[in-house]
Amino acid sequence: MLLAEVTGTVVASVKYQGLEGVRFLIVQPLDRDRHPQGRQVVAADAVSMAGPGELVYIVGSREAALAMPEPFVPVDHAVVGIVDHVERPS
């Protein structure tokens, strides 16, 4: 699982079966210092609450589909949590 920042939303009215009602977000994966790392990807929103500007954590590959209500869907990245903050010992 990696950190990412939500940068946008994707609106798709026609989707594969099982994806009805699923929100899609554009996310920018981040490195540990929260700098952009790699290309932006479209991720399904498994928490249904994430929005642009938020720091989230994402899963990829098979685990992304498992995060969805219907686990056999063509999803390769999913937002599985919204980060409140990261506690680092001083």
Next chain:
Amino acid sequence: MKIGRVAGTVVSTISHPIYDARRLLLCDLLDADGEDAGGYLICVDTIGAGAGETVLIIDEGNSARQVVGDLNAPIRAVIVGIVDELQVEGDARQV
């Protein structure tokens, strides 16, 4: 499996239900010498690792699902051990 060092705790109120009551730790990845390798992972902690500790990480979905005991869990990275020592080519290194 990978070797990492616990750098902090990820606090998340809104998350997939599988993460409820599980600790999420941000771990910097290390190379075989115990030095910083540059990457990181957010891992589910199964053993009670603490900040600064060197840990053993599984970064593979099927294994992670077995560890957390839920074969449909959307979890990929799990901490499964705390490393005491690394031995590389005969040289032991406390970490």
